[in-house]
Amino acid sequence: xxxxxxxxxxxxxxxxxxxxxxxxxxxxxxxxxxxxxxxxxxxxxxxxxxxxxxxxxxxxxxxxxxxxxxxxxxxxxxxxxxxxxxxxxxxxxxxxxxxxxxxxxxxxxxxxxxxxxxxxxxxxxxxxxxxxxxxxxxxxxxxxxxxxxxxxxxxxxxxxxxxxxxxxxxxxxxxxxxxxxxxxxxxxxxxxxxxxxxxxxxxxxxxxxxxxxxxxxxxxxxxxxxxxxxxxxxxxxxxxxxxxxxxxxxxxxxxxxxxxxxxxxxxxxxxxxxxxxxxxxxxxxxxxxxxxxxxxxxxxxxxxxxxxxxxxxxxxxxxxxxxxxxxxxxxxxxx
Amino acid sequence: xxxxxxxxxxxxxxxxxxxxxxxxxxxxxxxxxxxxxxxxxxxxxxxxxxxxxxxxxxxxxxxxxxxxxxxxxxxxxxxxxxxxxxxxxxxxxxxxxxxxxxxxxxxxxxxxxxxxxxxxxxxxxxxxxxxxxxxxxxxxxxxxxxxxxxxxxxxxxxxxxxxxxxxxxxxxxxxxxxxxxxxxxxxxxxxxxxxxxxxxxxxxxxxxxxxxxxxxxxxxxxxxxxxxxxxxxxxxxxxxxxxxxxxxxxxxxxxxxxxxxxxxxxxxxxxxxxxxxxxxxxxxxxxxxxxxxxxxxxxxxxxxxxxxxxxxxxxxxxxxxxxxxxxxxxxxxxxxxxxxxxxxxxxxxxxxxxxxxxxxxxxxxxxxxxxxxxxxxxxxxxxxxxxxxxxxxxxxxxxxxxxxxxxxxxxxxxxxxxxxxxxxxxxxxxxxxxxxxxxxxxxxxxxxxxxxxxxxxxxxxxxxxxxxxxxxxxxxxxxxxxxxxxxxxxxxxxxxxxxxxxxxxxxxxxxxxxxxxxxxxxxxxxxxxxxxxxxxxxx
Numbered sequence: 037x038x039x040x041x042x043x044x045x046x047x048x049x050x051x052x053x054x055x056x057x058x059x060x061x062x063x064x065x066x067x068x069x070x071x072x073x074x075x076x077x078x079x080x081x082x083x084x085x086x087x088x089x090x091x092x093x094x095x096x097x098x099x100x101x102x103x104x105x106x107x108x109x110x111x112x113x114x115x116x117x118x119x120x121x122x123x124x125x126x127x128x129x130x131x132x133x134x135x136x137x138x139x140x141x142x143x144x145x146x147x148x149x150x151x152x153x154x155x156x157x158x159x160x161x162x163x164x165x166x167x168x169x170x171x172x173x174x175x176x177x178x179x180x181x182x183x184x185x186x187x188x189x190x191x192x193x194x195x196x197x198x199x200x201x202x203x204x205x206x207x208x209x210x211x212x213x214x215x216x217x218x219x220x221x222x223x224x225x226x227x228x229x230x231x232x233x234x235x236x237x238x239x240x241x242x243x244x245x246x247x248x249x250x251x252x253x254x255x256x257x258x259x260x261x262x263x264x265x266x267x268x269x270x271x272x273x274x275x276x277x278x279x280x281x282x283x284x285x286x287x288x289x290x291x292x293x294x295x296x297x298x299x300x301x302x303x304x305x306x307x308x309x310x311x312x313x314x315x316x317x318x319x320x321x322x323x324x325x326x327x328x329x330x331x332x333x334x335x336x337x338x339x340x341x342x343x344x345x346x347x348x349x350x351x352x353x354x355x356x357x358x359x360x361x362x363x364x365x366x367x368x369x370x371x
Numbered sequence: 372x373x374x375x376x377x378x379x380x381x382x383x384x385x386x387x388x389x390x391x392x393x394x395x396x397x398x399x400x401x402x403x404x405x406x407x408x409x410x411x412x413x414x415x416x417x418x419x420x421x422x423x424x425x426x427x428x429x430x431x432x433x434x435x436x437x438x439x440x441x442x443x444x445x446x447x448x449x450x451x452x453x454x455x456x457x458x459x460x461x462x463x464x465x466x467x468x469x470x471x472x473x474x475x476x477x478x479x480x481x482x483x484x485x486x487x488x489x490x491x492x493x494x495x496x497x498x499x500x501x502x503x504x505x506x507x508x509x510x511x512x513x514x515x516x517x518x519x520x521x522x523x524x525x526x527x528x529x530x531x532x533x534x535x536x537x538x539x540x541x542x543x544x545x546x547x548x549x550x551x552x553x554x555x556x557x558x559x560x561x562x563x564x565x566x567x568x569x570x571x572x573x574x575x576x577x578x579x580x581x582x583x584x585x586x587x588x589x590x591x592x593x594x595x596x597x598x599x600x601x602x603x604x605x606x607x608x609x610x611x612x613x614x615x616x617x618x619x620x621x622x623x624x625x626x627x628x629x630x631x632x633x634x635x636x637x638x639x640x641x642x643x644x645x646x647x648x649x650x651x652x653x654x655x656x657x658x659x660x661x662x663x664x665x666x667x668x669x670x671x672x673x674x675x676x677x678x679x680x681x682x683x684x685x686x687x688x689x690x691x692x693x694x695x696x697x698x699x700x701x702x703x704x705x706x707x708x709x710x711x712x713x714x715x716x717x718x719x720x721x722x723x724x725x726x727x728x729x730x731x732x733x734x735x736x737x738x739x740x741x742x743x744x745x746x747x748x749x750x751x752x753x754x755x756x757x758x759x760x761x762x763x764x765x766x767x768x769x770x771x772x773x774x775x776x777x778x779x780x781x782x783x784x785x786x787x788x789x790x791x792x793x794x795x796x797x798x799x800x801x802x803x804x805x806x807x808x809x810x811x812x813x814x815x816x817x818x819x820x821x822x823x824x825x826x827x828x829x830x831x832x833x834x835x836x837x838x839x840x841x842x843x844x845x846x847x848x849x850x851x852x853x854x855x856x857x858x859x860x861x862x863x864x865x866x867x868x869x870x871x872x873x874x875x876x877x878x879x880x881x882x883x884x885x886x887x888x889x890x891x892x893x894x895x896x897x898x899x900x901x902x903x904x905x906x907x908x909x910x
Contacts, residue, residue, distance in 0.1 A: 114437070182415065228419040231426060246418045 063088075063096040063299050066290075068118035070105035070192050070282065071233035072256040076319035077122070083315055084306050088299065096299060104233035105192030112138065117290040119300040124192020124234075125344075126150070126283050127351035138289045152281035153307035154321035157339055158193075158200045160272040161241065161250040161257040168248045172274050173204040176249060177222035184240050184247035186231040188358070188365050192282070193234035195359060197251040200278040202358070203342045207276065221368035238264070253280070254336070255320035271337075279341040445861045447910050449513070456517035464567045464909045466505040466528075472498040475686055475872075475899035495878070498688050498899065504528040505905065506566055508535055518542050535585065535615075546593040553616070556583040557590065557603035557631045558652035560709035560722050561768070567909035568784040570718070571852055572868045573685050575768035575808035580682045581724040582707055583654065584615040588626065599636055601650075605629035609656045611699070612680035612726055612764075622678055622699070624658025633709070646713035653706045660699035678703075679730065682810065684848055685870045686901040690877055691812060691844040693730070694837065700759055701729025711782060716773055718780035723767040730838050732758040732820055758820035762813040762838065770806035772856075784861065784909070791859040800858035804868075809849040817841040817876070817890075826890045841893045842886055845877030864907045872899040 069077060081098040088096045101108065101116065105124035112118050113136045123129050129151075132138045144151045162170050168181050176183050186194040198220065205219035206212075229246065231237040234256055241250035242264050249272075252260065261269045284304050291300040306312045313328035322336055323329045348354035358364045441450045442460070449460035476495035507527040514520040520540040526533045538552030555562060559582040561574050573579060588607030595602065609627030610616045633650030660678025678699030682691040707724040732755040778785055778800050791799035816838045819825040826841055854868035877896030879886070886892045 228415075229422050229426065232430065236426070236429075240422050244418055244422050246415060246422055 060089075060093040060095055063094050063296065064294075065096055065098045065119045065296055065299060065303060066117065067098055067100045067120045067122055067303070068108050068112055068116060068287075069100055069102055069122040070108060070124040071102055071186075071235040072193065072238070072253050072259070073122065073282075074100070074102050074235070075259060076255070076316060076321060079319065080307070080312065080315045083311055084303055087306060087311070088302065091302075094299070098303070102233075102235070104186065104190040104194075106190045107232060112136075112287060112290075117293065118287045119291040119294060119296045120284065120303055121287050122282065122284040124280070124282050125195060125351060126281070127195075127355045128192060129283050129285055130351065132285070132287065136289075138287050139285055140288065143285045144283060146286075147284065147304060148308055149324045150281060151283040151285060152324070153284060153304070153312065154282065154316040154323055156254045156280045156282065156321055157277045157341055158196050158251060158274075158280065159254050159257045159277065159337075159339075160274060161252050161260055161269050162248065162272055164268050164270060166270055166272065170249050170272055173201050173223070173276070174208070174219075176201070176226060176251075177219060178226075181226050181249065182228055182247040183223060183226045183249055183251065184229070184231075184237050185227055185251040186234055186237045190232040191234055191237075193253050193256070193280075194230075194237075194251075195354075196253075196278055196280045198358065198365065199344065199348060199354060200274075200276070200342075201251075203278060203347050204274065204276045206347075217364060217368060220364075224365075224369050242269070254322070258320035273337045273339055276340045276342065278347075279343050281344070445910060454517075457513075457515055459511065459513035462510040462512065462910055464506050464508045464510070464907070466507075466566075466905055466907045467502070468505040468572065469500075469502045469904040470686065471500045471902045471904075472686060473900040473902070474897060475684075475688060475901060476690075476897055495897070498686060498901070505572075508566070510536075514542075544593065545598070546595045548592050549589065550592065551589045553585055553587045554590070556586050556607065556610075556629055556654070557592065557605065558582050558629050558654055558705065559707050559724065560633070560650070560652075560711060561720060561770075564782060565784070567864075567907060568782070570770060570772050570802070570804045570856065571685075571806060571854060572866055572903040572905050573687065575685075575722070575770065575806060576682070576766035576810035576848065576850070577707065577722045577724040577768050577808070579613050579685075580680070580810050581612050581726050581764065581766045582652070582705060583610045583627075583629070584613055586610050586614075586616050586627070586629075590629070596634075597639070599634055599638060601631075601633045601635075603629070603631045609654075609658060609703075611678055612682070612705075612728075614680065622658040622660060622676070625656050627654055627656035627703075629654045643714050647710075648712070649708075649710035651706065651708045653704070655702070655704050657702045658699060659701075679728070682848075684872050684899050685808070685850045685852060686872065686899050686903070688899060690848055690874060690896060691839065693816075693839050694732075696733045696755075697730050697838045698733055698754075699728060700731035700754065702761075703728045713780045713782070716775070716778065716780055718772040718774075718782075720770045721768070723765070725763060725765045727761055727763050729759055729761050731755065731760075732838065755820065760815055760820065760838070762816050764810065764812045764816075766808070766810040768806060768808035770804065770808075772802055772804045775801040775803065785856075785858045786861045787858045790861075791857075799860065800856075802856040802858070804852075804854045804856060806852045807850070808852070809847065811847040812839075812845075814846065817844075817846060825888045826886050826893070841876050841890065842879040843877060845874035845896050847875040849873050862908055862910045864905070864909075866905045866907070868903045870899070870901050870903065874898070 067077060077100045081100065084098065085096050088094060105128045109123060109128035109131045112121060112132055121129060121132060126144060129143065133141055133143060160170060170176065170181065175181060185197045188194040188198045201220050201223055202216060205216040209215035209219065229240060231240055234253055237250060238252065238256055238260055240246050242260050257271050261271055284307060286297070286300045286304060291297045308325065310325060310328060313323040313325040317323045317328055317332040317335065323332060344351060344354060356363065435453060437453050439450055439452055442448065447460045447462040449458060451458035475498035505528055508524050510522065510524040512520070512522040518541060520542060522536050522538055524536040526535045534553060536554055538550050538554040541549045557563060559578050561578040562582060562584065586607035586609065588605055590603055590605035592603040594600070607627050607629060608616055609622060631650060631652035633648060635648040637644040637647055658678060661676040677693065677697065679693040679697055681689050683689050704727045705724060707722060709722040712719045734755045772780055774780055774785065776788060776798060778788055785800050785802065787800035789797035791797050817826055819837055826837065850870055850872040852868055852870040854866060857865045859865065874896035876893050878894040880892050880894035883892035
């Protein structure tokens with residue numbers, strides 16, 4: 037008996053010395069994301085963990101942090117050591133490079149579609165029956181219409197909302213800057229409360245019953261309509277909106293510090309796979325993989341979409357003009 | 372806030388509901404619609420106000436996570452980052468002392484008969500009553516990134532500024548920390564008690580005579596075994612007994628290794644043993660001191676750099692000094708078993724220390740073989756052959772304290788249940804303390820190097836045979852101390868000690884001019900009786 041035990045112990049020791057790679061590792065990954073991606077990444081994280089376990093044997097636990105995209109970017113810059121960042125817009129990811137050198141300058145070219153594995157747009161969510169008869173952006177400037185949108189200073193979704201409204205007004209006014217500004221100013225005069233993030237605005241509109249219309253990410257509007265308040269809301273697609281391209285990146289400095297570079301890259305690559313794209317589509321994000329996009333094309337309404345680069349000269353310029361201190365948003369919202 | 376808004380909204384809606392039947396009775400549908408619209412509008416406004424309140428609360432809570440915190444408390448002043456990982460604190464300790472000697476001698480005899488001042492019957496200068504600043508120590512301490520800490524404490528008492536503590540800590544784990552710089556030597560128990568928390572005005576012979584005070588170097592320390600065992604291992608320059616090194620210069624020899632383990636095996640038990648702790652500390656080095664070339668007899672062992680200490684009484688009067696031609700020459704080993712016990716208002720510290728020091732005597736030499744010694748033109752010194760001896764000095768103490776006002780005793784300071792307040796009638800905390808402490812020097816210290824049976828006396832111009840002069844330095848000192856501590860608050864304390872010290876030897880008997888081979892002619896140094904008082908503010 038004693039000899040057997042000794043043999044087992046010796047074999048275990050030898051196996052432990054000679055075959056350490058046979059043991060699975062426990063990996064912890066932190067994904068710092070923007071507000072409305074909670075449900076999507078809950079599903080995606082499970083799928084990726086299963087995929088990674090099958091591929092490597094390692095047990096990966098992905099934690100996610102959600103908030104206004106701008107706030108999340110600042111949190112990472114201030115030391116929240118995210119392995120990956122999946123934010124609402126490229127400008128916020130740029131800040132990780134500019135303010136803290138956490139990622140390389142060419143971060144956006146490292147993955148397909150400018151590192152945006154899925155897209156979305158901005159739509160209106162109104163109460164059942166659309167009591168205020170809201171059909172397009174110009175209805176939002178009318179007296180007595182209460183509009184819910186988060187604060188563009190802290191929320192990526194809010195910046196998309198703002199720019200979509202701006203693009204519409206600019207088109208309506210033949211490019212007249214002053215009239216466009218006046219239009220957006222009127223719209224924001226109808227905003228009674230500014231939340232810091234998109235999920236907060238959804239709470240304001242859906243749960244607190246405030247406002248007549250919520251300017252929302254398309255996926256957030258679907259979620260509110262189908263899961264948060266079945267039968268209570270309707271989606272209104274405006275005549276023009278904006279193509280929102282939420283980007284993703286490995287936060288190189290922190291991923292390296294945690295020894296998570298490989299798994300972090302794999303996590304983002306998995307977003308582009310058919311499985312990842314399916315999960316995105318099921319959570320109402322528009323897939324970029326053609327086969328999946330085709331499969332779900334009936335789910336997403338056809339919208340006339342402008343692009344940030346074409347309409348505003350890219351995020352850097354849009355941010356400086358509209359959302360930096362003293363920019364057009366500050367000017368119209370203070371009035 | 373939320374509750375108020377909800378109540379308000381309910382009231383408004385209720386008023387709307389009440390008004391509806393009235394409107395219906397009026398059969399005025401347009402007025403009814405108008406009222407409905409008004410109620411809805413007001414309801415929206417109330418909801419918006421409530422939501423703004425929620426958002427403000429959320430933002431305030433979020434801001435709290437990043438807003439630095441300013442601290443001002445009895446523990447000091449400072450500021451810290453919201454997550455507590457980065458912090459700086461300003462602390463201070465000021466002790467104003469008074470010493471009254473009803474009897475006692477100042478320093479070793481015959482050092483300077485030309486000095487002003489009266490001499491007692493044995494030719495000693497009398498210990499002088501005095502007021503003084505004992506400690507004036509501002510402290511800046513802090514931590515960075517949650518792991519790295521620092522402390523800087525200068526000393527302004529005594530007429531000149533010096534550095535008491537200046538070190539950095541890397542706190543990797545409660546079980547593994549690294550400290551580098553100048554810091555308290557973790558060897559003795561009483562030494563590790565803060566200068567503001569000590570129960571008596573002066574520490575015992577164990578601490579103030581034998582064990583090192585502060586040193587320069589590096590140490591590794593931590594708490595293990597569920598915080599029941601504390602360890603500390605250091606590598607330092609090495610200081611003479613009770614030494615407080617002030618420069619970065621080590622002696623010629625090995626650095627000193629220090630070590631201490633201390634256990635509190637029952638610290639998580641609810642029994643009377645929970646306050647029991649015991650351990651042992653030790654130091655070891657091997658080095659050679661430097662003889663002072665100009666043969667002056669200096670006040671400070673550090674200044675002469677002979678590597679040998681002088682010892683002071685509890686009244687802070689020097690009663691032992693090595694002879695001017697003695698130097699440390701070889702190994703020095705200290706060992707210090709120690710224990711403490713706290714139960715309710717009762718506190719006890721017991722500690723013993725032994726130092727084994729290799730000592731040799733030196734001989735002046737002109738180098739040219741001349742028999743005439745020219746003190747101003749010495750070229751080198753010789754160690755007197757066969758003069759090395761291993762001298763063993765012992766000290767121990769037992770100190771007890773009792774808090775009369777119901778507070779619990781501890782190794783740290785006392786926080787009164789009721790601070791002293793004339794208007795509210797608070798008495799502060801009152802504590803009685805008593806201690807017996809003694810030191811016994813190796814008898815060979817006073818005998819001639821080549822003849823253990825023969826007593827020697829230092830001579831100013833010729834090499835004496837002994838390591839210390841038995842007619843100037845005492846062979847032992849035994850001190851009784853009793854006192855009372857009045858803690859006016861956590862930060863202010865008034866303390867009064869009465870101490871009486873008896874010496875063995877250290878004086879020349881009346882009518883004698885020299886000491887005989889058997890020690891004949893040696894008398895006891897007069898008793899020291901002193902009242903020591905202190906007013907202390909620490910934060």
